[in-house]
Amino acid sequence: MYEKIEQVRQQLKDYTPGSLKKDLPLLDTLLELHYGAVAKVDIERAHYMTAHLKKTEGLNSPMAIRRAQAISSYLSNRKIVFHDNNMLGGATTGKALGAPLYPEFFGLSIWPELGSISTRDENPQILDKADAKILNFDVFPYWMEKSMSEAVRKKDPFRQSLLEKMIIYTISKAATISHTTPCYELVLKKGIQAMMDEAALKEAEHQDDKEKLVFYQSVRIALQGIIDYAANISREAAKKAETETDPKRKKNLQRMAKICKQVPLKPARTFHEAVNSLWICQVCVFAENSNMAINPGRLDQILYPYFIKDYESGDLSIDEALNISGSLWFKLADNVNLVPQAAEKLFGGAGAVPAITLGGVDKEGNDAVNELTYVLLKVTELLPIRDPNVNARFHPQKNSKDYRNEVSRVILTNKAIPAFFNDIENIKTLVNQGETLEHARDYAVIGCVELGSAGRDYSASSSIFMMMYTILYMALHNGRTTVTGDQPLWKATGNPEDFNTFDDFFSAYKEQTRLMAQNAVSLNNTYGKMHQEILTTPLLSALFKGPMDKGCDLIFGGAVYNSSGVTHIGFPDVCDSLCAIKDVCFNENNTDMKLTLAEMVAAVDHNFTGNKLLEAYLKNKAPKYGTSHPVAVEMSRKLIDLGYEVFNDQKNYRGGNYRVAYWTMTNHAGYGSVTGALPSGRKANVPFSSGITPSSQIDTRLTTALDSVAGLNSQHTPGAYALNMKYSPVQCSPENVDRFGSIVQTYMNNGGQQVQFNIQDYQTLKDAKADPDSHPHLLVRVSGYSAYFKSLNEAMKDELIMRSQYNLETGEFVPL
């Protein structure tokens, strides 16, 4: 096997980003088109689904069937488009870069912007005037009382109102079902027809069990939509080929017609068929589920049997493998989320974050890196685009140094992708969550950084966002928040002058954390129950392991595992704040700076006005997470343990666990820009630090910063975290590649779960901010996903500039 890998690697060596135009002109053209594409709002699904649901309203038919029919009907009738010469049939929307609108979720939030969304300052999304009219008159009125948020408001108006305060907690079920990894392998192996036959058989077996009967019927109905959609692509491609004059394009369309006639209806026989089958299924999932973090999974494992068969038989050249895989990359990047203006502030610049996972170990625990892993790494190197979000699993004891260094080389080359994931810690933490060892070993990365057994865990990994700033604020203000009036929101836990020791104060912090967790879980579970009532997922259920055996939709707990995720915004800043409180207010030995907690709160509430000395002390002298200061080390571990403790005994509406995580997308910048100062010395309206990353500009060595994260108990961060590191650009020499890989490996050996990089210096990012057009495609890692620097909001750009930069060769911190 290693010889074959080496053979493929040798063949791949000649392909470089500089020679893309010469070696792979198709991908070069697609890259140009991708960079030039403007996001357009696509209303086709919204229009179709709404019309269908209106038509069937009042009929004596279960909601699950009505929904399956609406999904199927949309897929069977949707417009077939060929935007370019991509080798794969199927597209997320009718636009080259589409932002599909989901009225059942948060689609109505763009209502006020119907006239201005095309021209707004931040990331405009083009909306046709005729489409705006349809939305205003036909689509939106239908959903005014029926959207998810309004349905939940009727059940729990108080907690829903807290959600709308924005800075307490966020429940993403208001906007999506998603964040999970389907089992596309099932389709590649069986074909949809066989899956439909299976559903029909089960339907016949369960005539007396109404719930199961409805479930299997709904699966069968939804799957018919996939078959029809593929058949329509095949037919249209053949038709278009007849009149196509460009011979290359004609050949491509003819081949597409043939492929889409075979898959996903029947099992895939070739690599090309397998890739197209997977892509069509991904597109169809978006008919049911919003386009956010639906992940293709472990592509180098799923597609390997097809790749190696074709490669070994000589039917597939490396050129073709790169072109087909590259085509998939562009397809995965053909959509973005539709977001209102304010969401641009919080989530701006994001794609749809479909995560691809490479490498690691197989179900038996053996090295899973194969020839295709290297092909897909090469595609990642050649195509520095926002989506897909590529992640490299690495098992320090099982995977080779060659592989580790190849991933490192790709990161140093394209300066951002992929992210590294540690198999040892991640498998351990998933086993601790109740997954079998075999299933845990088969984990895939979800969305930004989250973990879940591929195709088995209906993970809903972005369910809850906890605002740690607000928890700390409540602990410091007797349970009050900045947005809910003068009374304690949940419970009075003491005024600053009431606390005699740090432990007393930390008890209040713990209590507020517990209360926020309870309330967020309660609301998330209400959302989940509402999804069960109106947003069943027959199509996605068919593409998972579990539901077909149990006769139960995913949304009711049909999957093998049923986790939900809870991520935290502001961990580093709150950790530093707690350290500062302990150091300044409760440390008798501190002779440099001493304040009562009440004085500290007053200073913070006044944004350190007139307290320059205190501000300077807090910024420069107080203990900081990311250093080896014992107070900081202890505090960071204590906080991680607390997060785990408060969620560990909570169950979601499907009976699964809540998995605690620390990734922030761009929320840390957005929320930071609208919140007050903190005892860490952070002033008001300044971005928080990203994910689990120590605060920016702390003067500490690279290894110390990495050690501080690696020392956190990964069993208590089962949803994983985003650690963002920034290195000064260096020459991609074998020595630097090896040094890069060694540092990652040491970090993993010490317990680190995940790490991702920006290979950028301060000046380049400052220049890109000052003159965005000079760096139009500058790709950066945000806090989980990648984005074009140009498309990020100002706060996020500032945060990226401010991030501590390290010299890879010396390990020294490079001050701004």
Next chain:
Amino acid sequence: MDFIKTLEGHSKTIQMSLIEDKLKTLKTQIETQAAGEAMDKLLYLLLQAMSLLFLFNKDYRKNIKDFTGTYVINSQDKKIDVSAIFKKIPVFLTQKDGMEVKDRAVDNPTTTVTFKDGKAMADFLLSGNTDVIAGMLNNQLSVSGNLNYLFKFVYLLWLIPELLGMNNFKDLLSPSA
């Protein structure tokens, strides 16, 4: 409502002429209010203009076909406290889709929008910004009740300057308008 009632019994042409006159008067009042920085009454006047536009402009009225919903818009200090009620309104001998404005809060609204103060409301209206969520995020306004109704309402509100041939409410309030 009194104004609308007085219209009953008049011919359509006279009615429309009266509405136009009323609209002009409102514009003058709005200008005066703005110039005098008496922002608290601004919204009430704008809503009156909106209500007249529903009567006057058929295309604008299409947006509220069969629409019912009740809005209360106020400020934390209660200096602003108005209601907008969408319902069928008697015009001549027929019922038309329309909006009634009251200078007080009505009971059981579908949606309540509370601005931090008159300035926050004026900033929102005059900024040309349609971003309700940003307003919530910046603590300038809070909403209780159905958020989708608010999204629709803001859309309707922002059609007004365009219908009056202006870019935004700032133009509406400028003396040259």
